[in-house]
Amino acid sequence: MSLRRSSYLIAMCAATVVAVVACAPGGGTPPTPGPTPSPSGSSPGPTASPTGDPRIRILTPTRDTTVLTPVALTGTANTFEAQLVVDAQNKTGDTLCVREVTASSGSGTEGAWQAVLGVVPQGDTEESIVLRAFERSAADGSIVNLVELPVTLSADRPDIVVTSPVCGDTVSAGGPLLIEGRATVFEAALTVELRDAAGTVVFSRNLMTGEGGVDSPFSELLTLPAGVAPGFYDLVAFNISAKDGAFENEFPVQLLIE
Numbered sequence: 001m002s003l004r005r006s007s008y009l010i011a012m013c014a015a016t017v018v019a020v021v022a023c024a025p026g027g028g029t030p031p032t033p034g035p036t037p038s039p040s041g042s043s044p045g046p047t048a049s050p051t052g053d054p055r056i057r058i059l060t061p062t063r064d065t066t067v068l069t070p071v072a073l074t075g076t077a078n079t080f081e082a083q084l085v086v087d088a089q090n091k092t093g094d095t096l097c098v099r100e101v102t103a104s105s106g107s108g109t110e111g112a113w114q115a116v117l118g119v120v121p122q123g124d125t126e127e128s129i130v131l132r133a134f135e136r137s138a139a140d141g142s143i144v145n146l147v148e149l150p151v152t153l154s155a156d157r158p159d160i161v162v163t164s165p166v167c168g169d170t171v172s173a174g175g176p177l178l179i180e181g182r183a184t185v186f187e188a189a190l191t192v193e194l195r196d197a198a199g200t201v202v203f204s205r206n207l208m209t210g211e212g213g214v215d216s217p218f219s220e221l222l223t224l225p226a227g228v229a230p231g232f233y234d235l236v237a238f239n240i241s242a243k244d245g246a247f248e249n250e251f252p253v254q255l256l257i258e
Contacts, residue, residue, distance in 0.1 A: 055145045056084060056133045066152045069119040069161075070251055071097075071131065077113055079135040079145065082106030086115040089130045096120070096129065098168040099254045100232055102197075118167050118253045119153060127153045157215075159184045159249040162237050170256045174226030179207070180219045185239040185249070188212035194224070194255075195234045202228055207237075228257050 058075045061067050077084050082105055087098040097117040105111030119129070134146040164180040171177055183190050188211055194203035203225055210216035238250040 054147060055079060056135065056147050058131060058133050058147055058149050061131070061149070061151055063149055064151065066126070066154050068154050068156060069117070069121060069158060071117040071119055071151075071153075072114070073117070073131060073133075074112070074114045075133060075147075076110050077103040077106060077133070077135075078108065078110040079103065079106045080138050082111055084113065084133055084135050086113075086117065086131070086133045088117050088119050089132065090122070091128050091130075095168070096122075097166070101133075116252050118162060118251050120161060120163055120166065121153065121155070121157050124155055126155050129153050157182075158251060160190060160237050160239065160251045162235070162251050162253050165235065165253055165255060167253045167255075169253075170258060171224065172258050173224055173228040173230070175224055177222045177224050178219070179205075179222060179235070179237075180217070181237065181251075182215055182217050183209045183237070183239070183249075184213065184215045185209060186212060186242050188216065190218065190237055190239045192222075192235065192237050194228075195236060196229075197232060202233070224257070230258055231256070233257055 056075065056077045056079065058073060060072070060074045071088065073086060082103040084101050084103065085098065086101050088096045090096055097119045099115050099117060101113050101115045103111035103113040117131075121127070129151060131149040131151055132146060134143045136142070137144050160181065160183040162179065162181040164178050165171065179192055188209040190207050190209065192205050192207055193201045195201055205220070205222060207218050207220055209218045233255050235253045235255055236250050238247045240246070241248050
């Protein structure tokens with residue numbers, strides 16, 4: 001075969017290869033694989049924190065246990081300015097008691113907190129309730145970092161129950177305050193104190209039930225001192241032990257005084 005014919009055949013083969021490549025989908029350069037699309041309507045989920053720890057914890061009581069009222073809770077929190085809210089709800093979502101709580105630290109540091117909820121028993125049988133702890137958003141006041149703990153409220157009633165006011169009520173300094181409830185106390189005597197956030201007593205009154213030693217009602221319309229500073233206070237009803245003078249059967253109700 002002559003040199004001229006060999007050169008002709010080589011050129012024809014090269015042209016054929018170029019034509020085949022040019023006819024391939026996407027031209028001569030293979031397409032680069034793109035990202036796999038998400039399913040329609042979906043979006044990337046939230047990124048979990050490295051530890052997965054919640055900002056608020058309820059340590060006691062524990063889930064699905066039976067509790068007595070007043071319900072004592074403990075926990076930890078890392079919330080803005082160490083503030084959080086603890087409440088109790090029934091199975092239909094009604095709030096039975098609510099309390100504003102301040103942890104030992106917050107705003108980047110985990111602190112400890114404790115709270116007592118004066119939940120008023122609704123009957124003579126056990127009741128399923130949910131204990132909740134949460135933070136209110138500094139932006140809009142909405143509930144954030146919610147923790148829920150289902151428990152059973154015992155049918156056993158404490159010796160003193162305050163039914164009015166109820167925790168979470170707002171009252172006015174210098175205004176009327178109706179105190180009502182039931183108690184089983186020695187010689188029908190009990191005491192009601194209004195305590196500030198530091199536990200200092202700012203108001204105290206001795207009350208009497210209908211009959212000593214048996215479950216009896218008590219009721220009295222009081223007038224709060226006009227000079228009480230605005231803020232959260234605990235109205236605490238209790239009796240004094242005839243044995244050693246200790247305070248017994250404390251039932252606290254947190255109030256906001258305006």
